[in-house]
Amino acid sequence: TPGTPPPAPTLPTPTSTPTPRSPSPPAAPVVVTPPPPAINIPRFYYPRGLPATGPATNHDAAIAAIEAAFTEFEEEKADIYEMGKIAKACGCPLYWKAPMFSSAGGERTGFVSVHSFIATWRKLLHGCHDDASRFISLLAKPSCNYLEQEDLIPLMQDIVDTHPGLTFLKDAPEFHSRYITTVIQRIFYVVNRSWTGRMTTMELRRSNFLQTLALLEEEDDINQITDYFSYEHFYVIYCKFWELDTDHDLYIDPKDLGRYNDHASSNRIIERLFSGAVTRGNAVQREGRMSYAEFVWFLMSEEDKKNPTSIEYWFRCMDVDGDGVLSMFELEYFYEEQCERMERMGIEPLPFQDLLCQMLDLVKPESLGKITLGDLKHCRMAHIFFDTFFNLEKYLDHEQRDPFADVDSEGPEPSDWDKYASEEYEILVAEETANEQLHEGYDAYSYTSIHAEEPFPVFQTLLTSCTFT
Incomplete structure (x- = not known):
C-alpha cells in the first residue's frame, strides 16, 4: 500500500553451536596430617600432698x-x-x-x-603425704575429706586437760565447753575461708593453724599464743558476752547486742546481723537470737575490721539485696541512721553526696557507682568505710585522726584484735582487783576463806558467779 513502510527484513535465525567445555583440573591429592604427638603433662594436683620419692617412700x-x-x-x-x-x-x-x-x-x-x-x-x-592431709584424715568422720567444728572437740578437750597453762581449769569444768567453743570458732574464723563450715585440706595448708598447734608443747604460758588459744582472749570474749546476756541463757537478742559498747552500732546493722546474712547453713539455733558461738564472730569482726574475714562479714551485712555489690542506695540506707543519731547529739552530719565522694575516693572502686568485696579488700581502708556507715563512735573517732597515719607503718604490728583483747583484759583485771579490795573491806574473813585456794584471782568473780544451763 502506498505510504506504508515496508516491513523489516526477516533475518535468518542463527543456529547455536555448543561451546566446548574446558577440561577439569586434576583433583588435588589428599594429604593426611598425622595427629600431633601426645603431650605428657605431669600431674600437678595432689589433694593429699605430693608423694615422696626414692628412699623416703620406705x-x-x-x-x-x-x-x-x-x-x-x-x-x-x-x-x-x-x-x-x-x-x-x-x-x-x-x-x-x-x-x-x-x-x-x-x-x-x-x-x-x-x-x-x-x-x-x-x-x-x-x-596422705603431708601434715595437713594426715591431720584431716585423723580427725574427719569416715569418708569425709574435711573437718566440721565438732570434729575438733576431742583435740581441744585434750589440750584443756593436759596443757600446763590451763591447769587451773581443772577446778572449773563448767568453763571447758566455753573455752573449747571459743577456740574452735576462732579457728574456723581464720582457716575456713570458704565460709562453708567445712575446713578443707587446702584451707588448712594455707593457714598457720598446724604451726600454732605445734607451739603449744613449747610454750607453757598459753596466753603467749595469741592466735586461737589464748585464755586471756577467751576471758575477754566471754566477759563481753556475759555482760550482754542478762538472763544468762547463753543467747542474746537484738536489744542485748545493741547495748554492746554503749549502743555504738546502728539498729540497721544489728537487724542485718540477726537476718541470717552472716550465719552459715543451719547455724541459726533459735530465731531472733544470737548464740555465744555467733557472738565470737561478731566481736572479732567488730574489733578488727582489717581482717579479711571481718571485711567479708560486714560486706555481707551491708549487701542488703545480696547481689554481690554495695550500691549507692544501700550506702545511703545505712548512712541515714548515722545522720539521725548525729543530729540527736547536736552534730551536723555531712550531706550524703559529700560523704559519698569521700568514700569513693577512699575505696577507689573499679566500677563507678558500685563497690565490690574486692574493692574493699584492696583499699586497706575497709575499717574506716564500715565504721562510717554503722558505728558512730568509731566513725567520729576516725574523723579526728589522719586515716593514712598507720597504713604505711613499717615492721609487723599486733592486729587490731590483739590490741583490743590486750587492752580489755587489762581493764577487766583492774576492775577485778577493785572488786576484790571492796569485797575484802566488807567481809575479809569470808572472802579469804572462800577463795584461799583459787589459783588465779582475776577469774574469781566469773568463776563463782556464772551458772550454766
Missing part, C-alpha cells in the same frame, strides 16, 4: 621407731596420756596424740595396741 624406719616406743608400755598398749610419746615417735607434734588415739580406736577400749596403731599409721602414710 616407711620401715618410721614403723620401727613406733614399735620401739610401744615397748616402753605394759603389754605394748598406750592410753591417751602415753600417746604423746607415740606422736613424737611418728614425728608429729605432741597435741596430735588425741586424734591419733581416737583414729586407732582408743576411745572404744581406753587404750591403743601396737598392732592396731601401726595398721592405722601405715595406712595413713600410704594415703
Whole structure:
C-alpha cells in the first residue's frame, strides 16, 4: 500500500553451536596430617600432698621407731596420756596424740595396741603425704575429706586437760565447753575461708593453724599464743558476752547486742546481723537470737575490721539485696541512721553526696557507682568505710585522726584484735582487783576463806558467779 513502510527484513535465525567445555583440573591429592604427638603433662594436683620419692617412700624406719616406743608400755598398749610419746615417735607434734588415739580406736577400749596403731599409721602414710592431709584424715568422720567444728572437740578437750597453762581449769569444768567453743570458732574464723563450715585440706595448708598447734608443747604460758588459744582472749570474749546476756541463757537478742559498747552500732546493722546474712547453713539455733558461738564472730569482726574475714562479714551485712555489690542506695540506707543519731547529739552530719565522694575516693572502686568485696579488700581502708556507715563512735573517732597515719607503718604490728583483747583484759583485771579490795573491806574473813585456794584471782568473780544451763 502506498505510504506504508515496508516491513523489516526477516533475518535468518542463527543456529547455536555448543561451546566446548574446558577440561577439569586434576583433583588435588589428599594429604593426611598425622595427629600431633601426645603431650605428657605431669600431674600437678595432689589433694593429699605430693608423694615422696626414692628412699623416703620406705616407711620401715618410721614403723620401727613406733614399735620401739610401744615397748616402753605394759603389754605394748598406750592410753591417751602415753600417746604423746607415740606422736613424737611418728614425728608429729605432741597435741596430735588425741586424734591419733581416737583414729586407732582408743576411745572404744581406753587404750591403743601396737598392732592396731601401726595398721592405722601405715595406712595413713600410704594415703596422705603431708601434715595437713594426715591431720584431716585423723580427725574427719569416715569418708569425709574435711573437718566440721565438732570434729575438733576431742583435740581441744585434750589440750584443756593436759596443757600446763590451763591447769587451773581443772577446778572449773563448767568453763571447758566455753573455752573449747571459743577456740574452735576462732579457728574456723581464720582457716575456713570458704565460709562453708567445712575446713578443707587446702584451707588448712594455707593457714598457720598446724604451726600454732605445734607451739603449744613449747610454750607453757598459753596466753603467749595469741592466735586461737589464748585464755586471756577467751576471758575477754566471754566477759563481753556475759555482760550482754542478762538472763544468762547463753543467747542474746537484738536489744542485748545493741547495748554492746554503749549502743555504738546502728539498729540497721544489728537487724542485718540477726537476718541470717552472716550465719552459715543451719547455724541459726533459735530465731531472733544470737548464740555465744555467733557472738565470737561478731566481736572479732567488730574489733578488727582489717581482717579479711571481718571485711567479708560486714560486706555481707551491708549487701542488703545480696547481689554481690554495695550500691549507692544501700550506702545511703545505712548512712541515714548515722545522720539521725548525729543530729540527736547536736552534730551536723555531712550531706550524703559529700560523704559519698569521700568514700569513693577512699575505696577507689573499679566500677563507678558500685563497690565490690574486692574493692574493699584492696583499699586497706575497709575499717574506716564500715565504721562510717554503722558505728558512730568509731566513725567520729576516725574523723579526728589522719586515716593514712598507720597504713604505711613499717615492721609487723599486733592486729587490731590483739590490741583490743590486750587492752580489755587489762581493764577487766583492774576492775577485778577493785572488786576484790571492796569485797575484802566488807567481809575479809569470808572472802579469804572462800577463795584461799583459787589459783588465779582475776577469774574469781566469773568463776563463782556464772551458772550454766
